[in-house]
Amino acid sequence: MKGTATARRALAHPDLPLTAAAALTALALAETLGPATPARPDTLLGLLALGLGATVPLAFLRSQPLLTAVTVTAAALLTPPTYDRVLLSGLPALAAVLYTVGRRSAGTTTVAFAVPFAGCALAGVPHGTPLLVGAGTALAAGHARRIRAEHDHRAAVDWAHADTALAHATLGERARIARELHDIVAHHISTVSVQAETARYTTPGLPPEGAEKFLAIGGTARLALTEMRRLLGVLRADVPEEAARARAPQPGLDQLLALVDEARATSGGAVRLIVRGPVRPLGPGLELTAYRIVQEALTNARRHAPGAATDVELHYGEDELRLRIRDCGPGGGPLRDGGHGLLGMRERTAVAGGTLHTGPAPAGGFLVEAALPVRRPETP
Template sequence: MNPFAVVGTLLGVAGVVEAVLRPDGQLAVALLVAVFATVPLVFARTHPGAVAAVLTPMAVLSVVLHGALTAGLVGAVVVWALLGRRRWSRVRRAAAARTAAAREVEDALVELTARGERARIARELHDVVAHHISMISVQAETARLTTAGLPEEGARRLREIGDTARTALTEMRRLLGVLRADAEPDTATRRTPQPGLQQLLELLDEMRHAGGASTRLIVRGPVTALDPGVELTAYRLVQEALTNCRRHAPGAAVDVTLDYGDDAVRIAVRDSGPGPAGDTGGHGLVGMRERVDMVGGTLRTGAAPVTGFLVEAVLPV
């Protein structure tokens, strides 16, 4: 049931009764004003603007004629209140739409960043995987040519292994061409071996020279040889964390910790700055998470105990 129809009817009845009972003798005018000041409220839900335009002058006229608060004035107040809810509802809907649009843009930007980072990771890992496949081809060919008295079947199998490895390299180059959406990387970059943990000292030296901050490398546990992909992930993780330190906490002291365990290496980069300010879900952290997920590790970022910011990853060995 339409509540405005009920209210309009009740106020209309009240207005008519009031007009009949008034002693001023202006029954026709009072009835006309009472009807037009209340009954239009029935249509308030579908036509609030038009109803307000009719009720308001009628309500004022009823006050002027009778010198008292009438049912028509109550109806006008109800309609104007209805218009102010509707207006607030429109404001809320517009704000919600803007918030949703901003969230969609941010989500799309994060997804594009993640895709770009995945493509970059794939390009870097291409060198690592290509090296191993090349070694398979070289070792198979060497074994075929240097093994004395090798049966023909064994030589054929080794030749097939070498051919398969070379085919795999060709397909990897094609895959890399698909991932390289914008342009070929610089030739010098392609010739440079992918970095690993052996280059951490150079990275920390660059940090000291660039920011003048105190940067320490702390190594715990027996150093274990890691897979090249894991070493590359660890290096890039520390590199991105140091870049964030330099950007968000310039001049702060930074500790880089490598803690070698039996089945994992824990990497922690902590600065002594003021800690995170506002949103800490930046695009650099998106890249870190992509790299750590790729090797089956875990990543935690956020405020460090007492002060500063902490990036902590556990990579399986």
């Protein structure tokens, strides 16, 4: 890993093209002016010009990639038919510019650079086939790297979009839960205010200091209630339908039978309600949470397993209320996580301090299980 990171930093160095061009130019001079070079001046000058044309432009690879690629490619293609040889010093430069073309350019440009090499190979130009193989490999490698980079970018964008959508959905579900719990909490605060006011007149022998404290408790409760109503107005500002439902009472477990009857009528399948343990009234917040979980689970079953039989089980325990909703549909396919229903269940369960499990049932179908702690009222 450390070696790979070092290599990436070296390849990204801004002076790399200039350094590589200088080194390859020196090799080209040594190759063209060496003892194997023809002694004729015109031949020597032409070969030297092609050698410099195949190496010097590499210095401008990052600023002018296409112009550099055209120049280096032309020099590499003209050398074999003119002098019946290949300049070895120009091959690394050719590979670099063709890889860059495949990496940065569209597919049509990549194919356009491959056509001259294919033509030379088909025409029987000396060394044409090896040049075609090398050029094709460099272009294909650059193009493959481009495709992979585009795929990684799209995947990153998709993940970022999914994370943003999930964050907005989570905030929306929490705001919805807060709107529903407002009426319950407001009722408790109103009760505190009324009890504090009446206690001033109904408590025999209450000293003046005690009356003042009860008065302060009532004032604080009224202030808290006002602030809660103001907060609720903010939460409902972007939800028009909340205005019509603002005064509707929040449902509880006493309305669960009606919910099951409605689900049975709309789904076309059998829906059973099974209750275990001694039924007793629970806190309104807890009953609202349990009702919404059952409601979301039945909606989920009706959407993804229409017509399938569904069992809704409530188990009243000493310290917790357990919910178990199971349908006999196809199970936990990918569509089961497509909406916000499961997200809402998780958020509501977390607010109640419980646990939630959703997924394929052991014997088939989809299963929702929740355990909600029952808080016992404190005794004085």
